Structures are given as C-alpha cells and as structure tokens.
Amino acid sequence: MKPGVAWIIGGGSGIGAAVAQRLARQGWAVAISGRREDKLAAVAKGHPTIGSYPLDVTDGAAIKAAVQQIVADMGRIDLFIFGAAAWQPMDVGDYAYDKFAKVVDTNYLGVIRIANPLIEQMARQGGGHFAVIASVAGYFGLPRSAAYSSTKAALINLLETMRSELAPRNIVVRMIAPGFVKSELTDKNDFPMPFLMETDEAAQRIVDGLTQSDRFEIAFPRRMVWLMKTVRWLPYPVFFWLTGKMLPKD
16 A cells, blocks of 8 residues: 555554554655544644544544545545544443443444445545454453453454445455553553553554555454464353453452
C-alpha cells in the first residue's frame, strides 16, 4: 500500500499515537481522533502531516461530521484504523450492566456507528482499507475480562463477515489482534502479562502488516497468538479446567 490518507481513532495515546507518527514518517497524511484534545495535539506536534479531529465514538452525528470534515480537508480516506478501547477490570462473577454498557458502547458500537458513513465514502472513492484493533483476548472467554473479551470476540466475528461482504466494493477489511502492549489500559492490570510488548514495537508490526500485505489477520506476538489459539481448540472439559486455573485464589 502506497502512502495516502489515514484516519486513526484512538490516535491520542498508546498504539494509535505510535502508529500515527510512524505512518507520518513514511509519507502518509494522518488524521487522528479521540476525546482528549490535549493528547491529540501532543501527538501531532512536530508532524505537519498529522491533523487533529477530536471525536467521541459514542456520538453518531459527530462521527458523520468527522468523516465529512476529513474528506473535505484531505480529499479521501485510504486507510482507517479503529483503536479506541474501553477496559473495565471486573471481579469474578460480576456482570453489572453499567460496566458492560460502557465497554460495549465504545469497543463494539463505536465501530458500528462508523461503519456505514466510512464505507459509503470508501465506495465513492473506489475502495480503501478498513482496520480494527481487536485483541487476542477475543479468541476465547478470559476470566475477569467478560466485558472486554466479549467485545473483542464480537469484533472478530463482525470483521470476518465484513471481509467477505465488502470485498466486491474494493474495501479490504483487516483485523489486528495484539497481545499485551504497554499502555494506559494495561497499566490497570493487576495480573501477570506474558510477552508484554513495547508500544513502538507493536506499532511497527501493525504498520508493516497493513502496508506490506492485504492479509486479514495481523496478530502478535506469535507465541501469545498460538498459545491463545491452542487453548481455544481444546475440548471443552479441558478448556474449562484450564480457564478455571486462571481464577484468583481466595
């Protein structure tokens, strides 16, 4: 994929910010969005090809306006990356509606709100790449992560459907599944995080995966991916025995 115009949701911090700056250094014009204007400004500072477009992904009208404004300013959107994420630590057996609602509204419904306006724009311009950062946590139900894991699983399922349905419109759907990456979200974790990666390394893998191939799944680190997929393939009696071992001890 040659440099063009990229739009990154969640570009004010963490992986999104690192990806935005890396793309800008490679010649891309980059629009970054998020709720915190000061964070967006800090990412754009020193990068004349990065533009800031504050946005809350729970606001459907604002999303439509943002798509229109970015296209008016930059001409088109060749690559879209959804990286907004809400993570709510949960106690074992806690399925409180309000905790789930916040996570679902951002992680899953945020993509749904953006989908039609952006797909319509990409279809008008002749195609594009539609990428969403899911997680290896979406490969199976993780204890103490019911809300987060279920939204990531839903995203993977959704993107699999979109990949087939949007191919005739020349829209390439991509699914990004990182393992543990140092960020504001993982800083909340109070449990061991195997194969924890630096943010810049994760950003490099994402950019390389998006620009050097059209493959659907960009998942890393490999050891973590195969570990998670192996657990998912286990017979249910073994699977539930193993996940039961992940529960905190009293």
